[in-house]
Amino acid sequence: ATPAATMVGTAIGASHGILFKGGDVLERVRDVDTVIFDKTGTLTKGEMTLTDVRVLRPETDGAGVDVVSGDDSVTDEELTEEFLLDVAAGAEAGSEHPIAEAVVEGARERGIDVSDPDALQNVAGKGIRARTGRGDVLVGKPDLLREYDVDPSAAEETMAELEREGKTAMLVALDDRLLGVLAVADEVKPESSMAVSALRERGLTVMLVTGDNERTARAVADQVGIDPDNVRAGVLPEDKASVVEEIQSDGHRAMMVGDGVNDAPALAAAFVGTALGSGTDVAIEAADVTLMRDDPADVLRAINVSEGTLAKIK
Ligand code: ADP
Numbered sequence: 001a002t003p004a005a006t007m008v009g010t011a012i013g014a015s016h017g018i019l020f021k022g023g024d025v026l027e028r029v030r031d032v033d034t035v036i037f038d039k040t041g042t043l044t045k046g047e048m049t050l051t052d053v054r055v056l057r058p059e060t061d062g063a064g065v066d067v068v069s070g071d072d073s074v075t076d077e078e079l080t081e082e083f084l085l086d087v088a089a090g091a092e093a094g095s096e097h098p099i100a101e102a103v104v105e106g107a108r109e110r111g112i113d114v115s116d117p118d119a120l121q122n123v124a125g126k127g128i129r130a131r132t133g134r135g136d137v138l139v140g141k142p143d144l145l146r147e148y149d150v151d152p153s154a155a156e157e158t159m160a161e162l163e164r165e166g167k168t169a170m171l172v173a174l175d176d177r178l179l180g181v182l183a184v185a186d187e188v189k190p191e192s193s194m195a196v197s198a199l200r201e202r203g204l205t206v207m208l209v210t211g212d213n214e215r216t217a218r219a220v221a222d223q224v225g226i227d228p229d230n231v232r233a234g235v236l237p238e239d240k241a242s243v244v245e246e247i248q249s250d251g252h253r254a255m256m257v258g259d260g261v262n263d264a265p266a267l268a269a270a271f272v273g274t275a276l277g278s279g280t281d282v283a284i285e286a287a288d289v290t291l292m293r294d295d296p297a298d299v300l301r302a303i304n305v306s307e308g309t310l311a312k313i314k
């Protein structure tokens with residue numbers, strides 16, 4: 001492109017809060033044929049709230065539930081929703097994940113005095129493990145519990161029910177015993193379904209990639225109009241880039257759109273990486289384009305600006 005056309009395109013983009021990292025990016029965007037959206041914080045608001053607290057009460061004789069090793073076992077009466085939430089929040093207080101913030105906030109709203117864990121370990125894409133005053137706590141996916149030899153199967157039905165509602169369900173275990181399930185929910189951005197349908201009308205393939213589970217991912221895809229075949233769920237942070245590479249190895253030119261630290265490698269791997277302005281610095285640095293208004297509809301606007309620049313070159 002001529003320097004003049006590039007300057008005009010860059011300026012038009014900037015007037016919509018669309019920042020292109022250089023003239024070559026501006027020219028490349030129009031060749032995108034597949035748009036891959038991250039879910040949380042990109043198509044959804046990324047503001048989670050705690051919606052459900054479900055205790056899984058085992059069959060006992062009422063004598064006590066052997067939750068905590070030693071003399072501190074928890075009686076049936078003590079195993080309440082409040083106890084479950086207290087245990088989970090006391091672990092999540094050490095994490096900065098949006099899920100963690102929702103759990104801690106939900107506990108405080110219910111009058112629970114939340115304290116920080118003594119130690120915390122993030123298990124990427126699966127949850128957390130914490131040492132707390134009450135014992136060793138796991139909060140996260142069934143896979144996380146299996147990793148620590150806790151059987152998650154008693155929670156299967158409860159989880160499925162919550163996930164079909166589009167919620168993210170998490171298991172809570174204390175000292176190797178499954179206590180119950182929490183769920184958090186996040187609203188789809190009002191602009192997301194228009195953005196998806198406009199891209200599809202232009203002939204682009206629209207996909208969803210997320211670390212969240214299949215049922216929740218499909219519920220969100222359904223709300224925004226993404227084909228179930230184009231959903232990649234349960235993708236671990238380190239595997240998001242592989243999903244992009246796999247799609248591109250079929251000859252596609254993909255734009256990855258995301259906001260999180262876990263999206264950065266995928267943003268770098270994509271033909272065009274697009275970060276949201278509210279996203280983490282790591283994502284913005286890895287990206288070629290930044291959408292300052294956080295509006296998924298600006299993806300099509302970016303493509304239009306790129307095409308307009310080409311028209312001026314011709
Ligand atoms: P996404 O790709 O949707 O941004 P992440 O890769 O951050 O999601 O997390 C994927 C999944 O791992 C979450 O949906 C949740 O089930 C689990 N998870 C991650 N962090 C936590 C946490 N702090 N507490 C509980 N579960 C978590």
Ligand code: MG
Pocket residue numbers: 038039040041042258259260
């Ligand atoms: Mg995200």
